[in-house]
Amino acid sequence: MREDRLEHKARFDLKVWKGLWRFVSHYRWHLLGLVFVMTLVGLLEATFPYLTKYAIDNFIVRKSLEGFWKFVVLYFGLVVLQALNTYLLVYLAWRIENGFTYELRNGLFSKLVDMPPAFFDRNQTGALISRVMSDVQRISTIMSWQVVDFVWAFSTMVFIVFYMLKLNWRLALFVILAIPPLALVSNFFHVRILKRFRLVRKLVADITGLFNEHLMGAKTVKTLAIEGRLESEFGTKAEELKRTAVAAAALSALYTPVVVFIGNLVTALILVAGGIGVSKGTVTLGTVIAAISYSIQFFEPVQQLARILAEVISAQASAERIVELLNAPVEISDDANGLELEIEGNVEFDNVTFGYVEGQEVLKNFNLKVRKGERLAIVGETGAGKTTIVSLLARFYEPTAGRILIDGVDYRRIKLSALRRQIGFVLQTPHLFNDTVAENIRYGKPDAKMEEIITAAKFVNAHDFILKLENGYETVVGEGGSKLSTGQRQLIALARIVLLNPKILVLDEATSSVDPYTEHLIQDAIYKLLHGRTSFVIAHRLSTIRNADRIIVIEHGKIVEEGNHEQLMKLRGKYYTLYMKQFVYEKESEILGEYKT
Incomplete structure (x- = not known):
């Protein structure tokens, strides 16, 4: 299992959140509207206790109804306005959350599409999926609903302090003096909560990757009968996640009681001081009741801010993971x-050196020239560098030294889209998308008409079997083409290449896992496809490359033999040894197969 290499920063960093701003900037007017609405909500909530004070001092204590109905109309009007604000805040928050999620996921997907294969070698697929799905959802909640709660809490606290100072500055001091210890408590907790939630997010990504890996390899798991071991492995990881999440939640939960304790202490002090003031006649009853109400009300948004801080801290790890993915350098651009x-199809490797890991070179000062229309076969033991050569050709990777020239031009000067559009890959295990047969063929040329698709299918001998499918060309092939045989998938992949009409063709033994009849169809299609194109054929079965214009034998990243089939057989060197071993093996398999029959 590959390790997720994108590291997290050690501290809370506001710059991380700023890095996400561009995805919410399309909704900045919604965000400004939300801030305005929530500020108004905070003002109204802070106003209601002041109105209560007015009602107690002017109607209850005085036992008078003078101006009462005007007061009722004003109070009712504010209640209606608050209801309208509630509707607007919910509407705006939903628009921001869904819009931000849409923009950010699109941005992440575009980034991943642009990344080279080397990036996916270093980063686990499941972990990347976790970023795009769960991490984005977590951040979008912060950018919408937590903004709602934060603006409400902050504005409510500011207006409460304002009204309390207006009522009685001495009583207001109890609330104001409680702010510094609250800040110290918040700082103490936030560092520790952040550390634990980072670990939680890492474990979630690990489990997602593990889950994805086991599902993708379900058949292998069954054939090896290792279900029990994998269940144990998954259970161990899940148990670790549970323990870490509980520990993080426990620390986060401890934050709120501390805030509640400070709030209750302040309320008690206001009650005592206010009661003394009322008995001395220096404070009105309405003022004390309003002050107590404000004290209780003040610490509710404080608790909300504590909760928001904990949420933001826990989401910090998600934000870091997303921003680091967005900022990850596109190594090939x-x-x-x-x-x-x-x-046209002329290719030259000029003193090319390359290694997947620094200091471990697969190719060193590698030189090769291939003429337009030449059929080149590449032979060698596993790990010799065959796949590396064609991967460099398609610019999935770039040489660490030297150049690759296409028609005399350094291929780094050619647009990637133009280069790859003119290089066709026929892989040993072709990938089909979970779509119809027609759409899978059309992937090479999105604007292709149905007539072109059928012509391409006929060219590669796929038309007949396609017509026999349940819905013909409109048959959905399943994930990865699971509803089709290996040979059928290969023929559809070949039809896709025909439609693409590339100038350079790369074949990675396309007939190694099919029955003899399908192999004949594929070989016939490939023979027609190779005509007039520069081709690189990675050969696993040497009997399939006897007609190549040139064969090169690769060993430790270097060409050790070169020539056509007859020339190399006469040399009785590496190629001869490889060919004879495989010839004997194939004959033995053929004889044993006939014997079993």
Whole structure:
């Protein structure tokens, strides 16, 4: 299992959140509207206790109804306005949350599409999925509903302090003096909560990756009968997550009682001081009741701020993971003045050096020239560098030294889209999308008409079997083409290449896992497909490359033999040894197969 290499920062960092601003900027007017509405909500909530004080001192204590009905109309009007504000805040928060989620997921997907294969070698698929789905959802909640709560809490606290100072500055001091210890408590808790929630998010990503890996390898798991071991492994990881999450939640939960304790203490002090003031006649009853109400009300938004802080702290890890993914360098990108070159097919590797890991070179000072239309076969033991050569050709990776020239032009000067559009890959295990047969063929050319799709299918001998499918060309092939055989998937992949009409073709033994009849169909399609195109054929079964214009034998990243089939057989060197071993093996398999039959 690959380790997720994107590291998290050690401290809470506001810059991380600023890095997400561009995804919410499209909704800045909604956000400003939300801030205004929530400020108004805070003002009204702070106003109601002041109105209560007015009612007690002017109607209850005086036992008078003078101005009472005007007061009732004003109070009712504020209640209606508050109800309208509640509707607006819910509407605006939902718009921001869903819009932000849409923008951010699109941004992340675009980023991942642009990343080279090396990035996916270093980062686990499940962990990346976790970022795009659960991390984004967590952050979008912060950017909408937590903004609602924060603005409400902050504005309510400010207006409460304002009204309390207006009522009685001495009683207001009890609340104001409680703010510094609350700040110290918050600082103490937030560092520790952040550390634990970072670990929780990492474990969630690990479990997502583990889950994805086991599902993708379900058949292998069954054939090896290792279900029990995997269940144990998953259970151990899940148990670790549970313990860490509980510990993080316990620390976060401890925060609120501390705030409540300070709030109750302040309320008790106001009650005592206010009661003394009433007995001395220096404070009105309405003022004391309003002050107590404000004290209780003040610490409710404080608790909300504590909760928001805990939420933001716990989401900090998610924000870091997302921003680091967004800021991850695209190691392979277009030149600023990239060329839309129409390729002819001449290829040259000029002193190319490359290694997947620094200091471990797969190719060193590698040189190779392939002429337009030449059929080149690449032979060698596993790990010799065959796949590396064609991966560099498609610019999935770039040489650490040297150049690769296409028609005499350094291929780094050619636009990636132009380069890859003109290089067709036929892989040993082709990938089909969970879509119809027609759409899978059309992926190479999105604007292709149905007539072109059928022509391409006929060219590769796929038309007949497609018509026999349940819905013909409109048959959905399943995830990865699971509803089709390996040979059928290969033929559809070949039809896709025909539609793409590339100038350079790369084949990674397309017939190694199919029955003899399908192999014949595929070989016939490939033979027609190779005509007139520069081709690189990675050969696993040497009997399939006898007609290649040139064969090179790779060993430890270097060409050790070169020539056509007859020339290399006469040398009786590496190629001869490989060919004879495979020839004997194939004959033995053929004889044993006939014997079993």
